[in-house]
Amino acid sequence: xxxxxxxxxxxxxxxxxxxxxxxxxxxxxxxxxxxxxxxxxxxxxxxxxxxxxxxxxxxxxxxxxxxxxxxxxxxxxxxxxxxxxxxxxxxxxxxxxxxxxxxxxxxxxxxxxxxxxxxxxxxxxxxxxxxxxxxxxxxxxxxxxxxxxxxxxxxxxxxxxxxxxxxxxxxxxxxxxxxxxxxxxxxxxxxxxxxxxxxxxxxxxxxxxxxxxxxxxxxxxxxxxxxxxxxxxxxxxxxxxxxxxxxxxxxxxxxxxxxxxxxxxxxxxxxxxxxxxxxxxxxxxxxxxxxxxxxxxxxxxxxxxxxxxxxxxxxxxxxxxxxxxxxxxxxxxxxxxxxxxxxxxxxxxxxxxxxxxxxxxxxxxxxxxxxxxxxxxxxxxxxxxxxxxxxxxxxxxxxxxxxxxxxxxxxxxxxxxxxxxxxxxxxxxxxxxxxxxxxxxxxxxxxxxxxxxxxxxxxxxxxxxxxxxxxxxxxxxxxxxxxxxxxxxxxxxxxxxxxxxxxxxxxxxxxxxxxxxxxxxxxxxxxxxxxxxxxxxxxxxxxxxxxxxxxxxxxxxxxxxxxxxxxxxxxxxxxxxxxxxxxxxxxxxxxxxxxxxxxxxxxxxxxxxxxxxxxxxxxxxxxxxxxxxxxxxxxxxxxxxxxxxxxxxxxxxxxxxxxxxxxxxxxxxxxxxxxxxxxxxxxxxxxxxxxxxxxxxxxxxxx
Numbered sequence: 116x117x118x119x120x121x122x123x124x125x126x127x128x129x130x131x132x133x134x135x136x137x138x139x140x141x142x143x144x145x146x147x148x149x150x151x152x153x154x155x156x157x158x159x160x161x162x163x164x165x166x167x168x169x170x171x172x173x174x175x176x177x178x179x180x181x182x183x184x185x186x187x188x189x190x191x192x193x194x195x196x197x198x199x200x201x202x203x204x205x206x207x208x209x210x211x212x213x214x215x216x217x218x219x220x221x222x223x224x225x226x227x228x229x230x231x232x233x234x235x236x237x238x239x240x241x242x243x244x245x246x247x248x249x250x251x252x253x254x255x256x257x258x259x260x261x262x263x264x265x266x267x268x269x270x271x272x273x274x275x276x277x278x279x280x281x282x283x284x285x286x287x288x289x290x291x292x293x294x295x296x297x298x299x300x301x302x303x304x305x306x307x308x309x310x311x312x313x314x315x316x317x318x319x320x321x322x323x324x325x326x327x328x329x330x331x332x333x334x335x336x337x338x339x340x341x342x343x344x345x346x347x348x349x350x351x352x353x354x355x356x357x358x359x360x361x362x363x364x365x366x367x368x369x370x371x372x373x374x375x376x377x378x379x380x381x382x383x384x385x386x387x388x389x390x391x392x393x394x395x396x397x398x399x400x401x402x403x404x405x406x407x408x409x410x411x412x413x414x415x416x417x418x419x420x421x422x423x424x425x426x427x428x429x430x431x432x433x434x435x436x437x438x439x440x441x442x443x444x445x446x447x448x449x450x451x452x453x454x455x456x457x458x459x460x461x462x463x464x465x466x467x468x469x470x471x472x473x474x475x476x477x478x479x480x481x482x483x484x485x486x487x488x489x490x491x492x493x494x495x496x497x498x499x500x501x502x503x504x505x506x507x508x509x510x511x512x513x514x515x516x517x518x519x520x521x522x523x524x525x526x527x528x529x530x531x532x533x534x535x536x537x538x539x540x541x542x543x544x545x546x547x548x549x550x551x552x553x554x555x556x557x558x559x560x561x562x563x564x565x566x567x568x569x570x571x572x573x574x575x576x577x578x579x580x581x582x583x584x585x586x587x588x589x590x591x592x593x594x595x596x597x598x599x600x601x602x603x604x605x606x607x608x609x610x611x612x613x614x615x616x617x618x619x620x621x622x623x624x625x626x627x628x629x630x631x632x633x634x635x636x637x638x639x640x641x642x643x644x645x646x647x648x649x650x651x652x653x654x655x656x657x658x659x660x661x662x663x664x665x666x667x668x669x670x671x672x673x674x675x676x677x678x679x680x681x682x683x684x685x686x687x688x689x690x691x692x693x694x695x696x697x698x699x700x701x702x703x704x705x706x707x708x709x710x711x712x713x714x715x716x717x718x719x720x721x722x723x724x725x726x727x728x729x730x731x732x733x734x735x736x737x738x739x740x741x742x743x744x745x746x747x748x749x750x751x752x753x754x755x756x757x758x759x760x761x762x763x764x765x766x767x768x769x770x771x772x773x774x775x776x777x778x779x780x781x782x783x784x785x786x787x788x789x790x791x792x793x794x795x796x797x798x799x800x801x802x803x804x805x806x807x808x809x810x811x812x813x814x815x816x817x818x
Contacts, residue, residue, distance in 0.1 A: 119412065120211065123419040125236040125243065127210055130181040139177060139233050143216045143247065146178040147267060147447065148228040149260070154178075161227065171451040172263060174444055178231050182443075185436025186534065188241040188424035193229075193272035193319075195265060197290075198250030201326055201386075202278045204396060206245045208411050209418065210234050213397035216247045229267060241424035244436070246272060251293060262293040263450045266300045270446050270457060271439060273425035274418065275319040275375070280326045282382075283350050288364035295366050297374060300450070305458035314374045317428065317459055320421060321375035324414070327385040342380035344753075347372065377746075381417065383410045428463030432538050437473070441466045467538050471552045474534040478527045479559050483589055485526075489519045490593060500601035500649030503594060504702050516597050520590055524560065525717065531556050532721055562587030594650075601649020608646055609659040612639040620669045629675040633684070640688070653696040660688065 120126055132139060140159025148154065151167040154175045182189075192209070194202045203216035210232060227249050236243035248268050251261050269275060279287075303313050323346055332340045340349075351368035361369075372378055386392065386407045392399040400408075425434040434442070442462055449457040493501055493514055502515040535552055563583040585591050616635045619627055643656060664685070670676055 119415060120236060120419070123416070125238045125419060127234050128237045129234050130184060132177070133180050133184060137177065139181065142210075142212070142234060143230050143232050144178045144181070145175050145227075146182075146229045146231040146246065147172050147174055147264075147443070149173075152227055169260065172228065172267065172447050174447055179440040179443065181231070181233065182244070182436040182440040185235070185242055185244070187435060188433035189436050189439055190241045190243045190274065190422045190424050191246055191272040191319075191439065192243055192274045192276070192418065192422060193246035193248060193268045194276040194278055194324075195248040195268050196251060196276075196278035196324075197280070202250075202276075203247050205276070205278065205324070205411070205414070206232065206247050207397070209236070209245060209415055213400050216245075229264065229271075236419075241422075241433070242436070243419075243422055244439075251291070258293065262296045262300060265293045266297065266450055266457065267443075267446055269297065269318060270301070270459075271425075271443060272319045274322065274422055276322050276324050276418075278324045278326065282325055282328055282332060283323075283346075288350070288367040291367045292363060294370045294374075295363075297370060300456065301459070302456050303459050305461040312373055315376055317426065318375050319425075320377045320423075321371060321379070322418075322421075323378075323380045325380065325382045328382040329384050332382070342382050343378070346380035347378060348753075351378070381414055383407060383414065427466075427538065428459050429467075429538065432463075435470075438466050438470055438538075441469050470538060471535055471555075474531055475552065475556045475559060477534070478531045478556055479589060481530065482523060482527045482560055485523055486519065486589070486593060489523070490516070490597075493519065494597075494600065497600060500597050500604050500651075502648065503597065503650040504699070516593060520561075520593070524557075527560070528553060528557070528717075529721065558588065560588050561585060561590045598650050601651040602655060604649060605647050605651055605655035606659070608643060609655060612643055613659070613663060617663070617666065620666050620673065623673055627673065629673045629677060632670070632673055633680075650699070653692050653699065657689070657692045657696070660685075660692075 130139075137156050140156070144159075145152075145154050145161060148161065149169045150171045150173055151164050151169045152161050153164050154160075154177065155162055156177050192206075194206055196202055204213065206216050207213050216230060216232065229249070230247040232245040232247075235245070246268065249264050251265070297314070301314070302308075303317065325342065332342055332345045334340045334345075351372050384404055384406045386396050386403045387399070389402070392402050396403060425439070426432065427434050427438070445462045445465060446457050449455045449462075490501070491497070499513070501513065501519075504515055504517055531553060562585070564586045565581065566584050567579050567581050585594055616632070616639060619635070620632065640656075647656070670681065671678070
């Protein structure tokens with residue numbers, strides 16, 4: 116079976132709980148349970164809640180946690196139908212086993228609520244999640260509770276399999292009245308009445324799976340009939356000609372044909388005629404009917420080919436596992452409230468808001484974790500500070516803090532766009548929704564204020580430099596920490612370089628003179644310029660130099676001391692340090708402005724590309740929907756033509772029969788008349804001719 120999965124681009128993978136979460140027991144877990152049951156995560160079993168009466172539905176946190184671990188789009192394949200009809204077995208075979216979902220071998224049903232497989236089919240574009248549902252006619256569940264389960268199943272799935280035994284007839288739809296309640300139990304837009312056809316855009320594809328079917332499905336003429344055509348024309352199709360005679364079966368059929376994106380049918384032969392095999396087919400896979408096994412493989416191929424990512428409400432949107440878990444909680448709250456109706460648009464809007472907020476938080480955490488790790492590596496665990504402006508030109512031996520930030524900023528922006536990209540667009544503009552969430556994320560990372568500084572140009576004129584400085588956000592914390600590290604590092608470096616000179620000044624050797632002092636100071640400043648790091652480099656040198664000048668009285672004791680020269684050099688050095696600090700400040704303003712503009716342009720380009728992909732996807736989906744609508748229209752036309760042809764045949768057959776009866780009666784009457792004529796003629800022939808006797812007097816008599 117793994118070969119079949121890989122051939123269609125899927126592989127079976129086990130879902131993992133969130134970090135710190137409890138390991139899941141078993142191959143399936145309840146996703147939604149009635150309130151009279153609870154899930155025991157330690158044992159992996161469902162237990163009764165003593166004294167509770169079944170009234171509402173509730174989500175199982177452990178199952179939601181598994182769903183939240185699927186960040187990519189999902190295709191939820193769900194199966195529903197009557198109890199003990201083999202629903203769980205089909206899903207198990209989809210995962211390549213026979214008992215992934217607990218099978219019901221007794222009269223009591225084994226599945227309550229909605230269960231989810233702990234293994235999924237991971238594909239390139241989406242991941243298939245399998246959902247097994249409680250039987251529609253489960254013991255202890257009312258019609259309203261059946262309808263709730265069905266509503267939840269439809270709202271969460273992208274492909275719905277209705278599983279039942281044998282070939283259905285029109286009258287069998289009487290038991291499926293829960294489908295009629297869908298129109299009253301769901302709305303597309305909150306507060307607005309919804310046309311039944313509007314659901315088709317958001318509802319799943321529908322596949323009716325007929326089990327234990329060994330006879331060929333034929334039409335009235337005995338010709339083979341496609342199961343899907345049979346289902347749509349002979350079972351779901353309407354028989355009445357007037358609205359007044361629309362039966363419950365007609366309403367169920369109309370609901371199914373109208374609600375779902377596509378309606379198809381598939382058949383499977385009976386697994387075995389042996390009772391012991393049927394009682395536990397999971398343990399007798401090798402003894403099953405070969406035609407049944409082949410049919411299951413063909414069905415799996417069909418399901419894999421037909422699967423698609425679940426679509427959200429907005430154009431170009433798809434539903435991820437995270438989104439599906441959020442939507443499930445909202446839908447449960449709605450179906451539990453008698454005064455509430457699940458609204459697709461409102462649920463999607465709330466889901467998007469939560470998804471985007473969660474995505475921002477996740478990206479911010481990711482940024483901090485990676486930034487901390489990269490800063491630690493670059494600073495050798497806090498031993499050496501980083502420059503705060505970008506290193507340009509030749510590749511640096513050590514990246515600057517802004518180098519690390521800019522690289523990571525691109526990564527997390529891509530990450531955020533990927534997280535929210537499948538949410539689609541609710542308007543036709545240039546991805547304004549995603550731009551809003553990206554702007555919000557970027558403000559969480561970096562907050563800037565515009566500043567202007569005056570500086571002296573090379574020609575001696577005073578000019579102004581406009582730009583930005585970082586004043587908040589996650590980056591600001593790293594800047595402050597790096598500034599503190601730079602301050603400590605540069606202070607220690609100054610002390611190490613200038614301490615020998617201080618000792619010479621305080622206790623000069625016999626041959627120590629002013630020329631040697633100036634040489635040592637020049638050498639120390641040169642080495643400081645080469646070795647000092649970080650934004651506090653020149654500030655610390657200015658502060659420490661002023662402290663060093665407190666030794667002025669000791670300078671005068673140095674042999675050959677020149678006061679005027681000393682003062683001139685100090686003024687020149689002070690001006691040079693101020694100029695270097697101003698240069699650093701100007702460069703920082705400029706780099707921040709350039710970096711912000713560059714990041715903005717790159718983000719717009721990425722969102723533009725993403726928007727184009729989404730619009731292409733929307734156009735493709737609309738084309739597919741148009742094709743589906745046209746195909747449905749053609750199917751309806753064919754069904755009508757078939758119905759008309761059937762009626763014409765019946766009429767012709769009826770008319771022909773009547774004519775034949777009439778001709779038969781006329782022929783019989785003609786035959787009777789002919790017989791009577793023949794009898795009469797024969798009688799005439801057999802009668803001798805009369806003798807005429809002439810009597811005297813001119814009279815005559817017949818003898």
